[in-house]
Amino acid sequence: MTTPKSKANVGMTLIILFVITLATGIILHLKKHDILIEPPPVIKMVHWIAGFLMVGVACLHSIQFKRMFSAMKTKFRWFRIDTWVVIVFVAITFITGLVKLLSPVKIPNLGLHHYWFGIIMSVAVIVHLFRGIPSWNRLRKIK
Ligand code: HEM
Numbered sequence: 001m002t003t004p005k006s007k008a009n010v011g012m013t014l015i016i017l018f019v020i021t022l023a024t025g026i027i028l029h030l031k032k033h034d035i036l037i038e039p040p041p042v043i044k045m046v047h048w049i050a051g052f053l054m055v056g057v058a059c060l061h062s063i064q065f066k067r068m069f070s071a072m073k074t075k076f077r078w079f080r081i082d083t084w085v086v087i088v089f090v091a092i093t094f095i096t097g098l099v100k101l102l103s104p105v106k107i108p109n110l111g112l113h114h115y116w117f118g119i120i121m122s123v124a125v126i127v128h129l130f131r132g133i134p135s136w137n138r139l140r141k142i143k
Pocket residue numbers: 007008009010011012014015018054058061062065066068069083086087125128129131132133135136139
């Protein structure tokens with residue numbers, strides 16, 4: 001489960017799910033600017049399936065890197081701080097998305113808040129990848 005290969009595979013899956021979630025999230029938001037890309041119900045479904053899978057795979061990824069993350073307490077401070085931003089905003093985005101999906105009544109502005117939490121999360125994930133991608137490239141070459 002924690003071989004370099006499996007870490008690299010989980011990492012690549014995570015990047016793909018992240019790109020799908022972000023792209024569909026932005027497409028859904030464009031509706032607020034009167035740009036409607038059809039068909040919204042399908043895009044919504046792709047969005048939340050990719051989003052929930054991403055959260056699940058991110059939990060697996062965190063377990064794989066838990067020890068390394070703790071060992072970084074004194075070194076690589078920017079990476080640790082940024083990764084904490086990722087953890088907090090993945091959680092908030094996930095919760096607001098879940099409430100939006102399950103709430104029987106429409107909560108005003110929840111979609112917009114969810115979108116902005118998603119944007120903050122995405123910026124932090126992209127910063128995380130400045131270290132993540134070189135690390136992924138190393139892991140995939142280890143036999
Ligand atoms: C959607 C969110 C995330 C994405 C897309 C992501 C992506 C990646 C990728 C592609 C790598 C390279 C290693 C690999 O392929 O497995 C990596 C490394 C790493 N990630 Fe993440 N990650 C995310 C969230 C997290 C979270 C929540 C943690 C918290 C523990 C974390 C901690 C780490 C650590 C410690 C490394 C190792 C860095 C190194 O080798 O120097 N990541 N991440």
